[in-house]
Amino acid sequence: MAVSSAPGKVYLFGEHAVVYGEPAVPCAIEVRARVGVEKRADSKLRIHAEDLSLDGFTVEYGGTADGPPDVDVSESLLTAAMGYVDEAIEQVRDVTGEEDVGFDVTIESEIPLGAGLGSSAAVVVAAIDAGTREFGTTLEIDELAERAYQTEYEVQGGQASRADTFCSATGGAVRVEGDDCRSIEAPDLPIVIGFDGGAGDTGELVAGVRQLREQYDFAADTVDAIGDIVRNGEEALEEGDLEELGRLMDFNHGLLSALGVSSRSLDSMVWAARDAGADGAKLTGAGGGGCIVALDPTDETETALSYTPGCADAFRAELAETGVKRLE
Ligand SMILES: Nc1ncnc2c1ncn2[C@@H]1O[C@H](COP(=O)(O)OP(=O)(O)O)[C@@H](O)[C@H]1O
Ligand SMILES: C[C@@](O)(CCOP(=O)(O)O)CC(=O)O
Ligand SMILES: [Mg+2]
Known part of the structure; x- marks a missing residue:
């Protein structure tokens, strides 16, 4: 099994406008999502999401083509658990060429969901990183960030910037304008x-x-x-x-x-x-x-x-x- 973690972030400036090519400055913060990925003997995808409901839950299914899995949690929680992780696993398959292998994916996160602290980017960055390393490939940070961006872009219906994913992959304060992503110096901010x-x-x-x-x-x-x-x-x-x-x-x-x-x-x-x-x-x-x-x-x-x-x-x-x- 390979395990990676990635941080959440706050935007000091520029969310939303960054989607239209304006610059933005997000800053990574010490709250993390931790994702473990292990290959399976069969071709199923099993997602165990600790933090998506009070006690967490586990889904196991044959992939999106199989239709929704049959588990006793609300559909919105299911979609939530599966959307970003499914797409991240697609990226892992693309990097490694492993089309048919199944995975056990375990997610533990300190980042509240959908609250503006970049939980989606952190989960995706950590999942792609752990998934590719499970096959012995360690991605360069720039490629990891780019693939995580592609994942968010797909899941968010073609509307995403590189800001969250680049920031989560590299840490620190960053400046993103279109596809120009760089780290910047920042004082210790309170x-x-x-x-x-x-x-x-x-x-x-x-x-x-x-x-x-x-x-x-x-x-x-x-x-x-x-x-x-x-x-x-x-x-x-x-x-x-x-x-x-x-x-x-x-x-x-x-x-x-x-x-x-x-x-x-x-x-x-x-x-x-x-x-x-x-x-x-x-x-x-x-x-x-x-x-x-x-x-x-x-x-x-x-x-x-x-x-x-x-x-x-x-x-x-x-x-x-x-x-x-x-x-x-
Ligand atoms: N711990 C987690 N386990 C599984 N999926 C998660 C987890 N945290 C976040 N996600 C995914 O990210 C989505 C929230 O992302 P988003 O709406 O972009 O808000 P934010 O990135 O600000 O938290 C969730 O609906 C879910 O799909
Ligand atoms: C609104 C936006 O600029 C930031 C979204 O951040 P978050 O997923 O709410 O943390 C969208 C984007 O940049 O992809
Ligand atoms: Mg997000």
Whole structure:
């Protein structure tokens, strides 16, 4: 069996606009998904997802062509467990040429699902890495990131950027603009996360922004304006200017709200952080529900969030210097 882990991330700037070629700056954080892959004697795919329901569950089936497997969990959980993992396994087959081999895949993750912390990218990066290593092939990080991107692109119906997957594969802070992906220097940022306990549907939210952008000039201008904020943000990051970074994150959140991807609980958490004296706060990832990211070197924001109605969890996150980790 081969086991790999990969980190989640927050977007300091640029989600959604990155889908249309604007730059974005995500930053990997120390919450990880760990995926074990072992080849089987038969051609079945068995997915054991520890964290998809209270006690986790296991599905075993002959592949998507077989139709949905017969297990006692909701269809949305099943689709959730299978979509990204199925596609990641396709990538493993493509790399190794092993068309007919079955796999046991075990997923354990500390990353809340659909909450903007990049659980999908982390699961896909770790699954492709472990799956290929199970056959003795260790992919270069760039190829791993590219294949993980292809996986997200397929599952999200042709709408994805390289930001999440590149960040999860390489770790640290990265800058992504179209297919230009690079690591950048970042100071040790005082990142605080607020989580409303909910989730958003990435595919649906991305489709909503696309439609708005086609229908209204203001929305196309908003996407361009997010690009400007990201460019300013890169300068502030280089200078280690926390106050300016925070101000720009506030602007970025306002523009994401204008594009319709915030929510009442995300807005409440953003305002609680600002009121507590955070340098800035914004939603992270696709939105609709899930997490906000704030910058605050003091304990005030974390404390304020823990008393905010609608906030289910508040915690400090460390930058993950390392992306994929090859564990076994
Ligand atoms: N622990 C896990 N086990 C299996 N699949 C997972 C796990 N974590 C995430 N996923 C997959 O990723 C999807 C969530 O991805 P997405 O909507 O992009 O949100 P995010 O990447 O922000 O968490 C889940 O619906 C599921 O398909
Ligand atoms: C909205 C988007 O920019 C980021 C989505 O991030 P997440 O899956 O919600 O963590 C989509 C993408 O870049 O593929
Ligand atoms: Mg995702």
